Amino acid sequence: xxxxxxxDERQRIARMVLEAPVADVPQVGRWPVLLExxxxxxxxxxxxxxxxTGMVPLHNHTLxxxxxxxxxxxxxxxxxxxxxxxxxxxxxxxxxxxNVTEDTLFKAFNxxxxxxxxxxxxxxxxxxxxxxxxxxxxxxxxxxxxVRSGENVPLDLVMPPPPPGFTRRANALGDLTESLxxxxxxxxxxxxxxxxxxxxxxxxxxxxxxxxxxVLFGLHIDKxxxxxxxxxxxxxxxxxxxxxxxxx
Amino acid sequence: MDMEYISLAQLIHRAPVYxxxxxxxxxxxxxxxxxxxxxxxxxxxxxxxxxxxxxxxxLHQGGFFLLEPTVDLSNQLFKIGYEALPYLFLINxxxxxxxxxxxxxxxxxxxxxxxxxxxxxxxxxxxxxxxxAMLAAVIxxxxxxxxxxxxxxxxIIFVVLSVIGAVLGSN
Numbered sequence: 001x002x003x004x005x006x007x008d009e010r011q012r013i014a015r016m017v018l019e020a021p022v023a024d025v026p027q028v029g030r031w032p033v034l035l036e037x038x039x040x041x042x043x044x045x046x047x048x049x050x051x052x053t054g055m056v057p058l059h060n061h062t063l064x065x066x067x068x069x070x071x072x073x074x075x076x077x078x079x080x081x082x083x084x085x086x087x088x089x090x091x092x093x094x095x096x097x098x099n100v101t102e103d104t105l106f107k108a109f110n111x112x113x114x115x116x117x118x119x120x121x122x123x124x125x126x127x128x129x130x131x132x133x134x135x136x137x138x139x140x141x142x143x144x145x146x147v148r149s150g151e152n153v154p155l156d157l158v159m160p161p162p163p164p165g166f167t168r169r170a171n172a173l174g175d176l177t178e179s180l181x182x183x184x185x186x187x188x189x190x191x192x193x194x195x196x197x198x199x200x201x202x203x204x205x206x207x208x209x210x211x212x213x214x215v216l217f218g219l220h221i222d223k224x225x226x227x228x229x230x231x232x233x234x235x236x237x238x239x240x241x242x243x244x245x246x247x248x
Numbered sequence: 249m250d251m252e253y254i255s256l257a258q259l260i261h262r263a264p265v266y267x268x269x270x271x272x273x274x275x276x277x278x279x280x281x282x283x284x285x286x287x288x289x290x291x292x293x294x295x296x297x298x299x300x301x302x303x304x305x306x307l308h309q310g311g312f313f314l315l316e317p318t319v320d321l322s323n324q325l326f327k328i329g330y331e332a333l334p335y336l337f338l339i340n341x342x343x344x345x346x347x348x349x350x351x352x353x354x355x356x357x358x359x360x361x362x363x364x365x366x367x368x369x370x371x372x373x374x375x376x377x378x379x380x381a382m383l384a385a386v387i388x389x390x391x392x393x394x395x396x397x398x399x400x401x402x403x404i405i406f407v408v409l410s411v412i413g414a415v416l417g418s419n
Contacts, residue, residue, distance in 0.1 A: 083251050100259065101252045112262040120263055127257045135253035163267045166363055173370040174276035181283055184377045188384045218256055230251075238256070243266075 021059050021234070023077040035076060039088070040235050042077040051078065051232060052224045059220065059234055062131050069129040072122070073218070074237040080230035081135055081221050087142075087149045094144045096153045100136040100216075105158045113138070114160065119241050123216075126238065133218030133236065141213035158214070160243040215240040270360035273369060278357050281350060281369050284376035288344040291379050295337050304330060314400045318393040325386055336379065343375045 023042035035042075044050055059075065066073040085098045100106050106113045115123075140158045147153050219233040226232065273281070305326055307319045350369045354361040 081251065081253075099251060099253065101254050109264060112264050113259060114264045114266045114269055116266045117268075120260060120265060123256065123260050123263075127260060131256075133256045135251075136256055136259050160266060160269075162271050163269055165267060166269075166271055169363065170271055170274050170277070170366050173366055174274035174280075177280035177370050177373040178276040180373050180377050181280060184381050184384075187381055188388075191384065191388045221253070 021056065021063075021075060023075045040077040040079045044078060047078055047232065048227045049225045049232065051234070052222050054224075055220060055222050055234060062220070062236065065129045065131050066126075069125065071126055071129060071131075072237075072239070073126065073131070076217070076235045076237055078232060079235055080227045081137075081219055081233040082228075082230050084150055085147070085153060087147050087151075089144065090141070092144070093141045094147065095139045096142050096147055096158075097137060097139045098153075100138045103138050103140075103158070104153050104155045105140075105160075106138075108155050108159070116241055119239055122239055126218075133238075134221040135219040135233070136238070137217040137219060137235075139215040139217070141215075161245065164244050213240060213242055268362065270362045271366070272360050273354060273357045273366060277366065277369050280373045281347065281357065284343070284372045285347050285351075287376040287380050288340050288347060291340050291376075291383070292337070292344060294383075295333065295340070312401075313393075313397050314404075315397060318396050322390060322393050325389055329386060339375050340379060343372055347372050 023040075041047060062073065063075060065071075081099070083099060084102065085096055088095045088097065100113060101111070103113065140153060142153065142157045146157065216238040218236045218238045220236075222232045222234070307313050307322045307326075309316050309319050313319045313322075346368060350361075350365055350372065351357065353365050
């Protein structure tokens with residue numbers, strides 16, 4: 001009886017290995033480097049345990065909805081949903097990957113992740129298509145050699161610059177009020193003392209700041225399968241963006 | 249230890265829009281808010297404590313004020329001041345309230361604030377600056393009226409003394 005179960009189990013595992021979705025790993029741009037450095041397996045062959053059968057319909061549902069709505073979702077492969085920060089050396093920079101709930105930026109904004117309006121709109125299209133993910137992981141591109149795996153990423157490495165449009169308008173308002181008060185001062189001074197113009201230096205300019213490159217991943221977590229003590233997950237690319245250069 | 253996860257739906261629901269992230273008030277704007285606050289408090293104290301009959305004062309030609317146009321100008325200013333007093337008081341009181349609102353929202357301008365707060369802080373400067381300019385203009389005109397009449401008196405005294413001197417000299 002036990003032998004029969006064992007055979008069935010092996011057959012089931014073999015079927016899962018064959019039927020399990022295989023990621024069509026993108027070979028353009030920085031994708032190969034990113035996926036390699038993030039240690040995401042495109043197929044289940046190298047996994048210590050096969051994924052649960054229930055994950056396949058979930059995956060198919062996700063991809064089918066994404067294709068129907070022409071969403072830029074992309075299945076990347078398999079990796080455990082780990083905890084802590086993992087830092088992977090990239091070509092020109094390091095990548096710090098973590099659960100978004102452990103992200104320094106997320107914590108700094110009171111458990112909220114700021115994102116550009118267009119990105120938020122795109123992600124809303126994903127949920128409106130009936131797709132949701134159990135967990136979100138974020139990869140921050142950071143300067144090489146600063147952070148090691150297991151360490152928290154310092155906030156200043158991932159903090160976006162102030163929004164440039166708002167910054168420009170705020171500076172203009174500051175300059176305007178400065179000019180107004182200066183005008184009042186000049187009016188009173190000139191009227192009372194008949195003195196000349198006073199110099200006022202209001203310097204504005206722009207500086208180039210490092211632009212960071214966060215990438216968001218959505219995970220379908222297989223709560224029945226654990227690898228390295230962590231639940232196995234199907235990883236999907238959700239979106240990425242560049243923070244704009246700061247205007248001061 | 250169980251990992252804490254956040255679903256995509258929850259993440260989007262909570263995510264603040266980057267373009268609308270709050271920002272610290274710019275230095276110049278901060279200075280402007282303090283200037284406006286000082287101005288408004290000072291103006292309101294003046295408007296509350298200054299005896300209202302000051303604006304009902306009317307100058308008359310003769311005595312110190314020799315020149316009729318300066319008397320008319322001063323009386324016009326007093327009249328305008330008297331009529332504008334309630335409006336000035338209301339505008340400055342409203343502005344003071346908005347300034348305190350800006351300071352409360354931004355916790356004394358120590359924490360970042362959303363864009364409307366920046367606009368409000370900038371707008372606060374307009375009534376305060378106009379009030380200061382108007383008050384200064386009134387004071388300057390009144391001082392000028394006094395100076396012009398003083399000069400007129402000086403000329404008259406000089407002419408009279410010259411005439412007296414000339415008469416005494418001819419004798």
